[in-house]
Amino acid sequence: MKKLRKKIIAGNWKMNKSTAEAQALAQEIVKELAGCSEADVVLCPPFTALKVVGDVISQTSIKLGAQNMHWEGEGAFTGEISASMLRDLYCWYVILGHSERRTCFGETDDHVNRKVKAALAATLLPIVCVGETLKEREAGQTEAVVKRQLEGGLAGLGAGELAKVVVAYEPVWAIGTGRTATPEQAQEVHAFIRKVLAGLASEEAAQTVRIQYGGSMKPANARDLLTQPDIDGGLIGGASLDARLFVEIVRQAM
Numbered sequence: 001m002k003k004l005r006k007k008i009i010a011g012n013w014k015m016n017k018s019t020a021e022a023q024a025l026a027q028e029i030v031k032e033l034a035g036c037s038e039a040d041v042v043l044c045p046p047f048t049a050l051k052v053v054g055d056v057i058s059q060t061s062i063k064l065g066a067q068n069m070h071w072e073g074e075g076a077f078t079g080e081i082s083a084s085m086l087r088d089l090y091c092w093y094v095i096l097g098h099s100e101r102r103t104c105f106g107e108t109d110d111h112v113n114r115k116v117k118a119a120l121a122a123t124l125l126p127i128v129c130v131g132e133t134l135k136e137r138e139a140g141q142t143e144a145v146v147k148r149q150l151e152g153g154l155a156g157l158g159a160g161e162l163a164k165v166v167v168a169y170e171p172v173w174a175i176g177t178g179r180t181a182t183p184e185q186a187q188e189v190h191a192f193i194r195k196v197l198a199g200l201a202s203e204e205a206a207q208t209v210r211i212q213y214g215g216s217m218k219p220a221n222a223r224d225l226l227t228q229p230d231i232d233g234g235l236i237g238g239a240s241l242d243a244r245l246f247v248e249i250v251r252q253a254m
């Protein structure tokens, strides 16, 4: 039996926006969505804008998220930031293992796994990104790649911990390319992801986990994706930088 999962739409602002621009964007989003309770809304600005955006959304149902963190709690890790530092700024979520982190910064499934554990230990909710490249898809390796990323990234979690994780399926070929997976293509992988999660923990935990789709999600394609049985939300890059587009996608999730 499929349990009800509340949709979750997160904006991944990546390395964009000054503090003033971030504040203005958050204010525009708040104006439209402050009382929104039908879907969970998360804003993930760059580290430098977490404080200003956190202040703008503090009295609303919108939650703050970060885009990365280190697995250690503190110490000599120049340029890094810890889970407790993110909690200190009232972050609820943290995106982990984004394909840009994996490709540009050499993150491995083991790194992701350490980060997931550190995040959960600090009561931060991880949004764990998985997804295949075009070459892998064309070679028929989509399921093998996604399975390896899930089993590696989520290794050692109990069912209770796993149930707190959000998974984002982001086919690398769809990120920032304007080329979206069809709802059928996405649903097929989402259902597969849920099957892998059930194998990792339990069917019950797998039914609780929210699985977002990410990769060129826009108002025009959001509804068809979000009405698929195993698609529980979206991780939005480009369109999250425009308040009107982002708000429109959230409305499609309601």
Ligand code: PGA
Residues within 6 Å of the ligand: 012, 170, 174, 175, 176, 177, 178, 214, 215, 216, 217, 235, 236, 237, 238, 239
């Ligand atoms: P996109 O990015 O919406 O610009 O494709 C999604 C992501 O990278 O999270």
